[in-house]
Amino acid sequence: MEALQGIMPEKSVLIFMGVNILMAWGFWIMIATGQLSLGNSAFMALGAYFSGVITVKLKLPLPYAFLGAIVIGAVSGAIVGWPALRIRGIYLAMATIGVEEVLQIFFKNFEYTGANVGFNGMRGTTVELVYGVVFVFFLFLLKLSNSRFGRAMEAVRSDEVAASAMGLNPTYVKMVAFIIGAVMSSIAGVLYAHFMFFIAPEHFGLMQSIYPVLFVTLGSVETFWGAAFGAIVLTLLPEYLRFMTEWRIVLYGVLIVLVMAVRPQGIISRSVVVRIRNIFKGSTPSRRPQPAVAPSGPSGQGSS
Amino acid sequence: MQQVINGLMLGSMYSLVAIGYTLVFGLLNLLNFAHGDVFMFGGFIALFILLSLKLPLFVAFIGAMVGCGILGFVLELVCFRPVKKEYHLAPALGTLGFSLVVIELTTKVWGTEPVSLPASVEVINFQVGNVLISSVQILILAVAIGLMASLEFLILKTRLGRALRAVAEDPNTAKLLGVNSVRIIVAAFVISSALAGAAGILLALRLGLANPNIGFTYGLKALAVMAIGGLGNMRGALVGGLIIGMAEVLTVAFGSATYSDVVVWTALIAILLFKPSGLLGTRLQEERR
Numbered sequence: 001m002e003a004l005q006g007i008m009p010e011k012s013v014l015i016f017m018g019v020n021i022l023m024a025w026g027f028w029i030m031i032a033t034g035q036l037s038l039g040n041s042a043f044m045a046l047g048a049y050f051s052g053v054i055t056v057k058l059k060l061p062l063p064y065a066f067l068g069a070i071v072i073g074a075v076s077g078a079i080v081g082w083p084a085l086r087i088r089g090i091y092l093a094m095a096t097i098g099v100e101e102v103l104q105i106f107f108k109n110f111e112y113t114g115a116n117v118g119f120n121g122m123r124g125t126t127v128e129l130v131y132g133v134v135f136v137f138f139l140f141l142l143k144l145s146n147s148r149f150g151r152a153m154e155a156v157r158s159d160e161v162a163a164s165a166m167g168l169n170p171t172y173v174k175m176v177a178f179i180i181g182a183v184m185s186s187i188a189g190v191l192y193a194h195f196m197f198f199i200a201p202e203h204f205g206l207m208q209s210i211y212p213v214l215f216v217t218l219g220s221v222e223t224f225w226g227a228a229f230g231a232i233v234l235t236l237l238p239e240y241l242r243f244m245t246e247w248r249i250v251l252y253g254v255l256i257v258l259v260m261a262v263r264p265q266g267i268i269s270r271s272v273v274v275r276i277r278n279i280f281k282g283s284t285p286s287r288r289p290q291p292a293v294a295p296s297g298p299s300g301q302g303s304s
Numbered sequence: 305m306q307q308v309i310n311g312l313m314l315g316s317m318y319s320l321v322a323i324g325y326t327l328v329f330g331l332l333n334l335l336n337f338a339h340g341d342v343f344m345f346g347g348f349i350a351l352f353i354l355l356s357l358k359l360p361l362f363v364a365f366i367g368a369m370v371g372c373g374i375l376g377f378v379l380e381l382v383c384f385r386p387v388k389k390e391y392h393l394a395p396a397l398g399t400l401g402f403s404l405v406v407i408e409l410t411t412k413v414w415g416t417e418p419v420s421l422p423a424s425v426e427v428i429n430f431q432v433g434n435v436l437i438s439s440v441q442i443l444i445l446a447v448a449i450g451l452m453a454s455l456e457f458l459i460l461k462t463r464l465g466r467a468l469r470a471v472a473e474d475p476n477t478a479k480l481l482g483v484n485s486v487r488i489i490v491a492a493f494v495i496s497s498a499l500a501g502a503a504g505i506l507l508a509l510r511l512g513l514a515n516p517n518i519g520f521t522y523g524l525k526a527l528a529v530m531a532i533g534g535l536g537n538m539r540g541a542l543v544g545g546l547i548i549g550m551a552e553v554l555t556v557a558f559g560s561a562t563y564s565d566v567v568v569w570t571a572l573i574a575i576l577l578f579k580p581s582g583l584l585g586t587r588l589q590e591e592r593r
Contacts, residue, residue: 260398
């Protein structure tokens with residue numbers, strides 16, 4: 001164990017990593033149906049505060065907090081997601097920023113949960129719990145991406161009109177995806193709050209919404225593996241860059257700029273997943289999808 | 305009346321920043337997340353010129369605009385040009401990374417706390433009836449109006465402006481007709497950043513200090529202003545800025561300060577829901593949805 005001390009991340013880092021993976025997936029499932037949300041920290045905040053009220057104010061055990069978070073995540077996801085169906089792209093991003101900002105101001109003024117001062121008393125998150133939850137969602141996403149609904153999501157993202165012409169209901173697909181994403185973010189909020197012990201409105205600012213976007217774009221928008229990969233790398237990187245504390249944020253920024261410039265589709269894109277899967281299956285490269293994914297080829301190879 | 309003047313002041317500042325956003329967005333459909341921090345950086349360049357070089361204010365103005373223009377050029381070079389066209393999100397995130405670097409470097413040099421401007425910048429106050437107008441306010445208004453007017457002239461009357469509009473309308477056709485779109489895009493970044501630089505020094509003058517954390521809040525609000533006015537629509541950004549500035553000042557005056565931001569954001573959400581092309585949106589904005 002002594003030798004591992006320097007290499008193994010601390011407990012708090014592991015927990016943040018799990019929370020970040022959940023946030024990344026929450027964002028990913030929305031973007032997987034073409035919905036760019038920059039307000040997921042709002043769902044995270046709702047989950048955190050609501051579950052905090054359940055465990056601290058009502059003194060109920062933690063499982064109720066999860067139940068509450070699922071409910072509040074689904075309800076708020078529906079409330080935000082339903083009108084948001086009218087708008088898309090950058091407009092949706094801005095509307096969700098608006099929601100996030102308004103909610104932030106609400107929590108800053110809501111005396112019941114401590115307003116600006118913050119709200120404390122939540123405890124109970126363990127590493128095992130976090131990774132249990134992550135595993136459950138992992139299985140869920142794995143199942144989803146091979147299911148009818150997963151393919152429907154893909155169809156809606158690539159071409160909504162064509163998808164509806166083929167008998168899919170894009171409104172339903174997008175709505176469900178948005179709600180699932182909101183629930184995931186909300187559960188991430190529960191885990192976060194019950195580990196931090198103390199939460200304040202500024203923990204759930206816009207930056208908390210932007211991190212998942214970074215995770216997903218670094219990893220790749222195309223697969224949920226990529227989202228998890230991005231979350232893991234970007235959580236661990238600052239830890240291992242600690243020896244250069246002074247400059248790590250600069251380096252972080254430079255890294256993002258570089259990855260975006262060299263490999264805009266992210267590191268774990270679909271072609272990479274297929275290639276890795278083929279290694280495990282031992283099948284020939286002929287099963288690789290057609291060269292439509294090739295643009296990632298020559299320029300991206302050098303960096304990855 | 306006093307409030308109206310304050311609102312105008314704040315609004316014209318928002319407009320300047322939002323016009324910068326709009327210029328880039330209208331051309332490339334790209335959200336430039338670093339814009340707010342370019343704006344912040346303008347204040348610090350001004351601070352440096354005033355405090356360390358002890359040069360007069362107008363030099364600081366030119367310095368801030370040129371410095372930010374260069375920053376905009378670098379931004380285009382590293383975040384936009386190398387990224388392939390198919391990836392819409394990538395350049396926007398690249399700018400986010402860029403903004404992290406700008407903030408971090410700024411705090412490395414000047415620290416994380418706001419820095420006061422030297423008192424050498426004299427403030428003379430005028431009393432008109434019962435309204436108090438400071439020379440800083442007059443300066444802000446004059447500069448803002450001057451810059452917006454010259455931008456309007458540039459866009460409508462010059463060759464560059466025509467090329468800009470052509471690329472914004474249809475980049476491919478513009479290219480076919482012989483417009484050097486790369487140069488136009490660089491120009492848009494430089495102009496938008498220079499405007500942000502000017503706005504940055506104006507804000508620094510108004511507050512009497514340069515604050516490294518300001519880029520985010522003001523950048524976000526300018527983003528809202530842009531959406532309210534109509535994405536990619538320059539006059540929309542101007543009108544939106546004034547409306548938001550007024551609304552904010554008036555809610556502070558007649559209501560409570562805590563809810564002034566709520567007004568901005570609910571206005572944004574309402575506009576996006578009911579008239580997504582923005583207040584002054586045109587066909588071009590409608591198509592981009």
